[in-house]
Amino acid sequence: xxxxxxxxxxxxxxxxxxxxxxxxxxxxxxxxxxxxxxxxxxxxxxxxxxxxxxxxxxxxxxxxxxxxxxxxxxxxxxxxxxxxxxxxxxxxxxxxxxxxxxxxxxxxxxxxxxxxx
Amino acid sequence: xxxxxxxxxxxxxxxxxxxxxxxxxxxxxxxxxxxxxxxxxxxxxxxxxxxxxxxxxxxxxxxxxxxxxxxxxxxxxxxxxxxxxxxxxxxxxxxxxxxxxxxxxxxxxxxxxxxxx
DNA sequence: CAGATACTTGAACAGTTATTCATGGATAAT
DNA sequence: ATTATCCATGAATAACTGTTCAAGTATCTG
Numbered sequence: 001x002x003x004x005x006x007x008x009x010x011x012x013x014x015x016x017x018x019x020x021x022x023x024x025x026x027x028x029x030x031x032x033x034x035x036x037x038x039x040x041x042x043x044x045x046x047x048x049x050x051x052x053x054x055x056x057x058x059x060x061x062x063x064x065x066x067x068x069x070x071x072x073x074x075x076x077x078x079x080x081x082x083x084x085x086x087x088x089x090x091x092x093x094x095x096x097x098x099x100x101x102x103x104x105x106x107x108x109x110x111x112x113x114x115x116x117x
Numbered sequence: 118x119x120x121x122x123x124x125x126x127x128x129x130x131x132x133x134x135x136x137x138x139x140x141x142x143x144x145x146x147x148x149x150x151x152x153x154x155x156x157x158x159x160x161x162x163x164x165x166x167x168x169x170x171x172x173x174x175x176x177x178x179x180x181x182x183x184x185x186x187x188x189x190x191x192x193x194x195x196x197x198x199x200x201x202x203x204x205x206x207x208x209x210x211x212x213x214x215x216x217x218x219x220x221x222x223x224x225x226x227x228x229x230x231x232x233x234x
Numbered sequence: 235c236a237g238a239t240a241c242t243t244g245a246a247c248a249g250t251t252a253t254t255c256a257t258g259g260a261t262a263a264t
Numbered sequence: 265a266t267t268a269t270c271c272a273t274g275a276a277t278a279a280c281t282g283t284t285c286a287a288g289t290a291t292c293t294g
Contacts, residue, residue, distance in 0.1 A: 021179060022164040027157035033225050038152030039252080040144035047139040056271055062138060069253055071272055081231070090261045090270045100228040104221065108150050111217040114198070156282075173241055186283055188242055207240045207291045 036080045037104065041065060042073050046101055049083060053095040153197045154221065158182060159190050163218055166200060170212040 022030070036042065044063040048054060056074065060067040074094060077083045084097045139147070153159065161180040165171060171179065177187040191211060194200045201214045 020164075020168065022161050024157065024161070027160040027164070029229060030160045030222070030225060031155050031157040033229060034151050034221075035155030035251095038148050038155040040141065040148040041252085043144040043147045044139050044141070047137075047144070051137065057269090066254075067271070068255080068273090072252075075272080081228075081233070087271095092271065098228070098231070100224055103224050104151075105147070107217055107220050107224065108147060111198070111215070112146060112150060114215070116198070152281095158282085174239090183284075184241070185243090185285080189282075192242080204241095209241065 033080060036076055036082070039073070041069070042077060045070065045073055045077065046082065046096065049094055049096050050102070053093045055091045055093055057091075059094065150197060153193055153199070156190070158186070159194060162187065162190055162194065163199065163213065166211055166213050167219070170210045172208045172210055174208075176211065 041063060045059060048059055048062045054062065056067055056070055059074075060070040063070065065073075074083060074085075078085070081097055082101060083094050085092050085094045087093075158180060162176060165176055165179045173184055173187055173191065176191075177184045180187065182190075191200060191202075195202070198214055199218060200211050202209050202211045204210075
């Protein structure tokens with residue numbers, strides 16, 4: 001656990017965490033972020049957008065949810081900057097913002113696929 | 118997004134996702150996992166254990182929670198195999214199970230530190 | 235054995251969250 | 265202009281989650 005603003009010790013090019021327990025504030029931010037990824041429908045939305053840019057209506061059909069529900073969830077994903085959008089006429093096209101989500105997915109998959117001890 | 122059991126296309130040693138929308142089951146598993154990381158106190162517990170192996174009581178004091186609350190949370194972390202433990206006398210020592218948690222932390226930190234567009 | 239310590243567990247309660255439903259705003263079509 | 269379409273939003277409700285509290289198990293001590 002380390003990032004640019006935290007106290008770390010560089011060892012062979014790798015940051016080794018020296019910091020103590022996460023501050024309540026940092027823990028809160030982490031939790032808020034991961035909490036957004038703690039909903040199955042949001043994952044389905046993200047995976048749909050991983051394929052291609054989609055309008056809200058198309059997205060709703062793709063993941064079998066109401067447009068309203070999808071719209072609510074897109075707002076959550078927007079505030080966490082996981083998706084971005086562009087308006088065209090009365091349509092709004094959404095897409096994934098960056099590929100952090102891919103790395104998180106992969107890391108989680110690896111963990112979940114690990115054999116039990 | 119890819120893992121060993123999903124349909125992927127190998128390109129230069131990297132799996133490129135071809136699969137469609139995540140199945141409800143897979144999305145559910147992802148959500149359950151990330152949901153566990155969606156609580157600030159669990160992050161504080163994990164960060165404490167990142168420093169060193171700790172007993173439940175020590176952990177409770179370190180993160181300023183009741184022993185009961187910590188114990189409940191440890192059970193959650195255990196079921197997601199994020200922590201492991203060993204008993205010694207009447208004490209139970211907990212520690213991080215693997216370093217996936219570090220990678221997830223780092224990936225999330227990077228995302229959160231990204232500048233707005 | 236009796237009591238103390240370390241931890242776990244179940245129930246209950248408060249706070250949070252995700253959906254639905256109804257509505258409103260903006261743009262396009264007729 | 266009127267109507268239809270696409271999407272966003274607020275309120276309400278049902279479901280879920282995390283803590284506390286009370287009790288229970290296991291181990292150690294005197």
